[in-house]
Amino acid sequence: MARFTQSESRRHQPQPTHPAPVSLLLQQPLLLIPHQHQPAHQPVPKPMNGPETVSMHTDGSAMKDQDAIKLFIGQIPRNLEEKDLKPLFEQFGKIHELSVLKDRYTGMHKGCAFLTYCARESAIKAQNALHEQKTLPGMTRPIQVKPADSECRGEDRKLFVGMLNKQQTEEDVYRLFEPYGAIEECTVLRGPDGNSKGCAFVKYSTHSEAQSAISSLHGSQTMPGASSSLVVKFADTDKERTIRRMQQMAGQFGIFNPSVALPTFSSYSTYSSYAHALMQQQQQAVMAVSQSGYLAPSLSFPSAQIHQVGALTMNGLPPNTLNPVSGLSSPPATMPSSLPGLVTPMMNGYTGLAPQANGHPLDTLYTNGLPPYSAQSPTAADTLQQAFTGVQQYTAIYPATTLTPIGQSLPQLPQVIGQQQREGEGPEGCNLFIYHLPQEFGDNELMQMFLPFGNVISSKVFMDRATNQSKCFGFVSFDNPGSAQAAIQAMNGFQIGMKRLKVQLKRPKDASRPY
DNA sequence: TCTTATT
Numbered sequence: 001m002a003r004f005t006q007s008e009s010r011r012h013q014p015q016p017t018h019p020a021p022v023s024l025l026l027q028q029p030l031l032l033i034p035h036q037h038q039p040a041h042q043p044v045p046k047p048m049n050g051p052e053t054v055s056m057h058t059d060g061s062a063m064k065d066q067d068a069i070k071l072f073i074g075q076i077p078r079n080l081e082e083k084d085l086k087p088l089f090e091q092f093g094k095i096h097e098l099s100v101l102k103d104r105y106t107g108m109h110k111g112c113a114f115l116t117y118c119a120r121e122s123a124i125k126a127q128n129a130l131h132e133q134k135t136l137p138g139m140t141r142p143i144q145v146k147p148a149d150s151e152c153r154g155e156d157r158k159l160f161v162g163m164l165n166k167q168q169t170e171e172d173v174y175r176l177f178e179p180y181g182a183i184e185e186c187t188v189l190r191g192p193d194g195n196s197k198g199c200a201f202v203k204y205s206t207h208s209e210a211q212s213a214i215s216s217l218h219g220s221q222t223m224p225g226a227s228s229s230l231v232v233k234f235a236d237t238d239k240e241r242t243i244r245r246m247q248q249m250a251g252q253f254g255i256f257n258p259s260v261a262l263p264t265f266s267s268y269s270t271y272s273s274y275a276h277a278l279m280q281q282q283q284q285a286v287m288a289v290s291q292s293g294y295l296a297p298s299l300s301f302p303s304a305q306i307h308q309v310g311a312l313t314m315n316g317l318p319p320n321t322l323n324p325v326s327g328l329s330s331p332p333a334t335m336p337s338s339l340p341g342l343v344t345p346m347m348n349g350y351t352g353l354a355p356q357a358n359g360h361p362l363d364t365l366y367t368n369g370l371p372p373y374s375a376q377s378p379t380a381a382d383t384l385q386q387a388f389t390g391v392q393q394y395t396a397i398y399p400a401t402t403l404t405p406i407g408q409s410l411p412q413l414p415q416v417i418g419q420q421q422r423e424g425e426g427p428e429g430c431n432l433f434i435y436h437l438p439q440e441f442g443d444n445e446l447m448q449m450f451l452p453f454g455n456v457i458s459s460k461v462f463m464d465r466a467t468n469q470s471k472c473f474g475f476v477s478f479d480n481p482g483s484a485q486a487a488i489q490a491m492n493g494f495q496i497g498m499k500r501l502k503v504q505l506k507r508p509k510d511a512s513r514p515y
Numbered sequence: 516t517c518t519t520a521t522t
Contacts, residue, residue, distance in 0.1 A: 070522095072521055073520095074519065074520055074521085075519070075520080076520090099522075101520070101521075101522060102522095104522095110519095110520055110521090110522095111519070111520055112519080112520040112521070113522095114522065140519095141518095141519070144519085144520085148521060148522085149521045150521070150522080160517050161516090162516040162517085163516070164516085187518070189516080189517075190518085197516070197517095197518090198516060199516045199517070199518095200516095200517095201517075201518075231516070235517060236517050238521095240517085241517065241518095244517070
């Protein structure tokens with residue numbers, strides 16, 4: 001097979017005396033897949049299906065081994081579809097199913113696929129032969145062929161290794177970690193130029209091996225040229241990564257730090273990457289709307305784009321005045337379009353459900369009236385992200401610190417229930433004190449940031465009377481203690497630029513003014 | 516100093 005000339009040759013190379021490419025060392029890379037000792041029944045060959053379109057069942061769905069392994073295939077050029085990939089993988093055995101991952105709404109090729117062979121053995125062969133062994137045309141990294149996450153989640157045995165020296169290779173890291181257990185995967189992180197970023201991932205076959213490596217290696221030595229001693233810890237989970245990215249973005253774009261954000265915002269590069277980041281974060285929402293025909297998908301760059309994205313974000317936020325719990329569950333009939341491209345339908349999208357008093361508040365947010373693209377019950381990270389986008393939109397729309405009252409330019413935005421504007425009006429346990437707010441935050445920004453956690457009945461940033469500047473602290477009141485707790489949980493310590501928010505219950509009045 | 520993706 002012409003495509004495989006390179007991997008053919010490497011496949012038949014003798015094993016190196018010294019562990020060179022790590023993937024070659026992994027003699028039994030699939031060791032950890034639980035093996036069910038059931039006799040592998042021979043698949044009965046069936047005639048091939050017609051032309052493959054989305055995913056293929058070449059042998060009929062029932063005809064795979066009980067212990068078959070689903071493989072994740074990564075680094076696939078986006079122009080290759082199932083039918084193009086099939087020949088590459090067929091040489092290792094009959095394919096039970098092969099499906100390229102596509103974005104749910106845009107149909108966009110995600111550059112990866114799932115592959116299940118009829119026979120477990122085929123998967124092992126394919127992984128040994130292909131994983132990291134060949135780079136598909138147009139890709140900068142070699143193809144990935146390994147068990148899908150669904151087969152065996154490895155989060156609890158995967159380590160992040162930091163403070164390596166940039167000259168250290170996979171092999172060096174492998175040797176360092178080898179004494180503590182069987183290493184399944186070992187990757188040094190590299191930038192686009194191929195230079196090491198001074199950190200790595202090491203996946204052991206068990207949690208206890210990983211733990212043992214941490215105990216023995218963390219802080220044990222300082223690599224030449226490294227600024228501090230070796231870091232060995234469990235790698236971030238997906239959720240942690242999401243949060244980290246949001247924080248990085250906040251820092252990078254200086255969203256919460258006007259002295260950085262405002263001067264650079266007008267520069268093309270910052271502006272464009274900011275828009276890009278927003279796009280990424282909001283892509284689903286944008287696409288969901290545009291596909292349903294409410295918004296033409298043309299986003300003319302640059303100014304219209306950022307405004308549209310901002311507008312959509314705005315709509316995507318939970319209008320907490322429509323809270324079923326408080327008996328106001330009907331969505332608004334109209335959404336005034338004061339911005340070009342602003343559309344109504346997203347409004348029905350989110351209906352803020354107040355956290356239940358008994359369960360886990362964050363898990364019960366937004367479980368009602370959800371748009372199809374966020375059907376699962378969101379997690380704390382989702383809620384955090386929600387809060388984050390709520391903050392972002394203001395900087396997108398009002399980059400010049402104008403602090404235009406949101407109700408004036410976007411009249412249908414979430415309104416404060418009961419029209420109370422005084423701070424500390426909620427019942428005890430419902431009022432929050434927030435410190436380390438960004439200087440440019442006003443009442444509305446504050447409210448927006450806390451809306452995802454429940455019904456905000458008031459939000460107040462304290463201003464210095466003399467200078468009319470924010471004192472960087474304020475109060476938010478919810479209509480129930482569960483929301484307040486959820487907000488503390490998610491937002492206390494939330495990093496904004498160089499500062500972390502302090503979010504705690506407001507002291508009761510009598511406690512603050514004892515007499 | 517936390518990857519390029521995981522239905």
